[in-house]
Amino acid sequence: xxxxxxxxxxxxxxxxxxxxxxxxxxxxxxxxxxxxxxxxxxxxxxxxxxxxxxxxxxxxxxxxxxxxxxxxxxxxxxxxxxxxxxxxxxxxxxxxxxxxxxxxxxxxxxxxxxxxxxxxxxxxxxxxxxxxxxxxxxxxxxxxxxxxxxxxxxxxxxxxxxxxxxxxxxxxxxxxxxxxxxxxxxxxxxxxxx
Numbered sequence: 001x002x003x004x005x006x007x008x009x010x011x012x013x014x015x016x017x018x019x020x021x022x023x024x025x026x027x028x029x030x031x032x033x034x035x036x037x038x039x040x041x042x043x044x045x046x047x048x049x050x051x052x053x054x055x056x057x058x059x060x061x062x063x064x065x066x067x068x069x070x071x072x073x074x075x076x077x078x079x080x081x082x083x084x085x086x087x088x089x090x091x092x093x094x095x096x097x098x099x100x101x102x103x104x105x106x107x108x109x110x111x112x113x114x115x116x117x118x119x120x121x122x123x124x125x126x127x128x129x130x131x132x133x134x135x136x137x138x139x140x141x142x143x144x145x146x147x148x149x150x151x152x153x154x155x156x157x158x159x160x161x162x163x164x165x166x167x168x169x170x171x172x173x174x175x176x177x178x179x180x181x182x183x184x185x186x187x188x189x190x191x192x193x194x
Contacts, residue, residue, distance in 0.1 A: 001136045004163045006181035008063055015053040016178050019060045019088060019098075020045035028062065029156065031104045033082060040086040040100060054088070054096060055178030061157055063101040064088075069176060070099045072168050079146045080105025106153040107142065111135040117154070129155050129189045160184065 010016065022041035027034045042060070044052055056066040065073075070083045083099040090096055108124075110117065116131035132152070139147055148165055152158040166181045 001134065001139060003183065003185070005134060005184045006161050006163065006166050007132070007184060007187040008057070008159050008161060009180050009182055009187075010057060010059045011055075011178050011180050013053070013055075013178070015049045015051060016055050016058065017049055017052040018045035019043070019058045019064055021060070022089070028084075028100070028102060031106045031151075031153075033104060034084055034102050036084065038085075039097070040084060042086045042088045042098070042100075044088075044090065052090065054090060056176035057179035058088075058098070060100060063159060063179075064098050065101060066098060066176075068172055069169055072172060073149075073165065076148070076165075076168075078105075078149050078165075081149050101159065103149060103151045103159060105146070105150045106156065107138060107147070107150050108153040109135045109138045109150075110152060110154040124154060129158070132158070132184055132187055134160075134184060155189070158189075 019042045022043055025034070025036070025040060042064070056069050058064045064086065065083070074083055080103060082102040082104070084102050086098045086100050087095045088098050111133040112135075114131075114133035115129065118128045132155075134152075144162075148162040150160050152160060161181060169176060169179075170181070
């Protein structure tokens with residue numbers, strides 16, 4: 001089962017900007033659906049590249065996707081997943097529509113015997129995660145359609161995609177830019193810097 005799952009990361013490229021919020025959004029990052037009245041307002045985050053290149057995936061830290069990735073995934077009706085519209089101000093007068101991936105499908109599925117981690121003192125959230133091993137017993141009890149895309153509850157910035165979703169995204173033509181999927185067996189919380 002470990003080989004069926006991948007963690008999404010940004011592709012290493014200094015021209016692909018990180019994104020930042022122009023407003024505080026209550027509920028983003030909580031394990032519940034997000035209720036908003038309009039698109040989220042985002043901007044390029046510091047440090048802003050000299051010549052920013054907008055691609056199919058940016059980090060907020062939540063994944064932020066272009067329309068074509070959303071069009072590939074949204075029809076699947078993924079359980080516990082919302083694609084939240086966001087307007088990204090690239091420069092004054094230039095706004096692009098993206099979607100923030102809001103996953104409120106969390107599982108406590110860290111195999112604590114085989115993973116290498118350190119929790120925040122007094123909490124059940126990882127301060128560091130040097131080796132991620134998913135608890136297969138936990139996942140086997142969850143129907144596949146409910147675990148195609150989820151967040152590891154012990155490391156809520158870890159978005160885990162089933163192989164079928166990865167293949168669907170990577171099959172887009174031309175290939176999507178700005179992202180990479182790292183097999184769970186090779187991922188740790190410093191993978192985004194490699």
